[in-house]
Every structure is written in C-alpha cells, then in structure tokens.
Amino acid sequence: MHFFFPDNYRWSYNTLLAFSAGAEIGDFGTILPELSKNVGDDEAWRDGWLALAHVLEARAQGKTGITRSEDMFLASLYHTISEHFINPNDPRRLEGYHEVLRCFEQARAAAPFKMERVLVPFEGTTLPAYFMPAIGRTGPRPTSIFVCGLDTTKELWFLRAREQFALRGVNCLFLDTPGVGEALRLQKLYTRHDYERPVGAAIDYLLTRPEVDAARIGLVGSSLGGYYAARAAAFEPRLRATIAWGAIYDYHRVWVQRMAGNGASAAPTFQLMFITGKSTMEAAIEHVSQFKIAGFADRITQPFLIMHGAEDLQVPLSDAQSMYESVASEDKELVIFDGKNGGAAHTQFDNHRPALHYAADWMQQKLA
Structure with a gap:
C-alpha cells in the first residue's frame, strides 16, 4: 500500500478509499500540498476535501445528463471523505452527511441508469x-x-x-x-x-x-x-x-x-x-x-x-x-x-x- 502521507496510515488509507470510489488524481493533487503541510490535522483534512466538493458542485453548474451526474457523484464522494474524521458530537458531522445525500440525489436524478x-x-x-x-x-x-x-x-x-x-x-x-x-x-x-x-x-x-x-x-x-x-x-x-x-x-x-x-x-x-x-x-x-x-x-x-x-x-x-x-x-x-x-x-x-x-x-x- 502506498502511503501518500508517511507514517499516517489513516489519511493514506482513506485517500485510497476515495480513489476506489472514483476520486480523480488531478483533483487530489490540488489539495495535496496543503494536506502535506498539515499531516494529522483532521481539520485540514476536512477543509481540503470540502473544498474539492465545492469545486465539483461548481463544475456541475449548467451541465446536464451524464456530465452533471458524474460531477455530482464526485461532489458527494468528496463530501463523504471530508466528514469522515469529524467527531459525531460536532454538528458539522451531520451537516456534512446531509451534503452527501443532497449531492447524491442530484447525481442520481441525472444518471443514465x-x-x-x-x-x-x-x-x-x-x-x-x-x-x-x-x-x-x-x-x-x-x-x-x-x-x-x-x-x-x-x-x-x-x-x-x-x-x-x-x-x-x-x-x-x-x-x-x-x-x-x-x-x-x-x-x-x-x-x-x-x-x-x-x-x-x-x-x-x-x-x-x-x-x-x-x-x-x-x-x-x-x-x-x-x-x-x-x-x-x-x-x-x-x-x-x-x-x-x-x-x-x-x-x-x-x-x-x-x-x-x-x-x-x-x-x-x-x-x-x-x-x-x-x-x-x-x-x-x-x-x-x-x-x-x-x-x-x-x-x-x-x-x-x-x-x-x-x-x-x-x-x-x-x-x-x-x-x-x-x-x-x-x-x-x-x-x-x-x-x-x-x-x-x-x-x-x-x-x-x-x-x-x-x-x-x-x-x-x-x-x-
């Protein structure tokens, strides 16, 4: 297994989880420098992946059909990864999952299947x-x-x-x-x-x-x-x-x-x-x-x-x-x-x- 973040299994493994579910290496590359400066800081993890989710939502604007569906599935995924390490007592955990569901529903509505x-x-x-x-x-x-x-x-x-x-x-x-x-x-x-x-x-x-x-x-x-x-x-x-x-x-x-x-x-x-x-x-x-x-x-x-x-x-x-x-x-x-x-x-x-x-x-x- 490749460690994107040396000595941090949890971050490295969850990056691989994102890739297994369709994350794009180019998207991840835009947040990797900042994450690498803050390895182990779960607030930085949340902020990075949340920013990607917002990028994908913006990318989906004005799009229809398959393109919109794929962008919104990715937005849903990035919201998922962003909320993974938030303590469930923090209201942002549930707020993040509501964003997962919202984006997923929009993706599903536009899907070709x-x-x-x-x-x-x-x-x-x-x-x-x-x-x-x-x-x-x-x-x-x-x-x-x-x-x-x-x-x-x-x-x-x-x-x-x-x-x-x-x-x-x-x-x-x-x-x-x-x-x-x-x-x-x-x-x-x-x-x-x-x-x-x-x-x-x-x-x-x-x-x-x-x-x-x-x-x-x-x-x-x-x-x-x-x-x-x-x-x-x-x-x-x-x-x-x-x-x-x-x-x-x-x-x-x-x-x-x-x-x-x-x-x-x-x-x-x-x-x-x-x-x-x-x-x-x-x-x-x-x-x-x-x-x-x-x-x-x-x-x-x-x-x-x-x-x-x-x-x-x-x-x-x-x-x-x-x-x-x-x-x-x-x-x-x-x-x-x-x-x-x-x-x-x-x-x-x-x-x-x-x-x-x-x-x-x-x-x-x-x-x-």
Missing part, C-alpha cells in the same frame, strides 16, 4: 436503500444486497461498485443497516450482532419486487460487513451466495488488539463508539463482544467467498484463514490479493478494480 431510492420496512421503522435493476435484462433477475462496514455508507458502496453487478444481470440493493449511514445518523439505529434481522428485512422487501427472483439472492459485506454477511449467511436460509470482502473472524479481538497498539484503524476510535451508541471505548468494545463467527460458522452452508489483502494492516491474514477453515460450506473460496492480482491492503482500496470484478463475476456465477 435507473437507481431508485427505497425504504425497507424494519422493526417499526425503515432502512434507507438504493435499488438498481439489472441493466439490459427483463423479468425476475438475481439480486445482491450490499452492506457496509465501520464507517462507510450506501452511497459509498454504490460509488465503489457502480454498475459492475448490474451489467452482469444482477439487481443491486445498497443498504444502510443499523450502525451505518442514515440508519445511524438520522434514526439512531446502532449496530447489533444479529445481522440476519436487517438482512432478512431486506429480503422481505426484495420479494415484493417483480424484478427479483426469490431463489437467487446474494449478499456482499465489506470490512466489518464481512462479519455482518457471515452472520446473515448462517441464520438467513434465503441467501444463496455470500461474499465477505475483508474477513472478520473475531471483531472484538481486533479492537482489543488495536487498543493495545497492535493493528491499524482507518477511522478514529470514536467511530466505534458512534456506531454502538456508547460513550466510552470500553463499553463500545464490550458491545461488539459477540461479533465473532466461531459460534455459528458451522451453519454457513451456501457458497461463500472470502477476499482479503495479503498486507492488510487492520485485520490479520490469519483471521481470513481462520474464517475460511471454520465455514462449513463445501463451496467456499479464500482469495488473497497480493498486489499483483489486486490491492493487498484492507478491502483492496490500493487496487480496487480487480477485486470488484472478481466479486461481481463470482456472484453472477453463483446466482446463475
């Missing part, structure tokens, strides 16, 4: 999502649900995946679940261990849509979403295939080790308190004490793909190997990306496209 904003009924409230139908296909189609991790959102998931699954004939549901995006920020739904519940609600919703083949529903979870995906795969029998894009074997242990100085984090520690709704790190870490798959991996029997980076500094490669060994499925695969076949960092942000294509091809095949 169909993508519908939907609300998934869930335990007396709803989970916001985007439904993208398969491109160039008619009739009931296979469908993949996408769930996020510690600090991403449904908007960011779409910007990473774009049309790659839809072009392969797979409908997509990009979903904010408890602990994620709007569900967290606007509805105060905190993360939970029993992720078969929100995923089950998503499946219930999908079964109401004529575009969806009920027998061909898959799930992709990225980073912490690798735990969410595994948990849902174990307890939701309607899932036909599952991808853990970034292995999570024991998330509680990951955080215990991080707090002891072993292992990197791409987000400030307050992010774990944010998604768990706790006021101390001790309570937040205790909240995720059940986020481990050893107790239910023997229930995972559908096709299961694990993708992990050989140089992942957040979750050790040994956890990916343990996850693979514990899953009961006879059709399981562990793909290690080593830099030549795709990015070697956590969730392949240092070379994202090969892993994205591998995941999309695999899901297409398993849901065929």
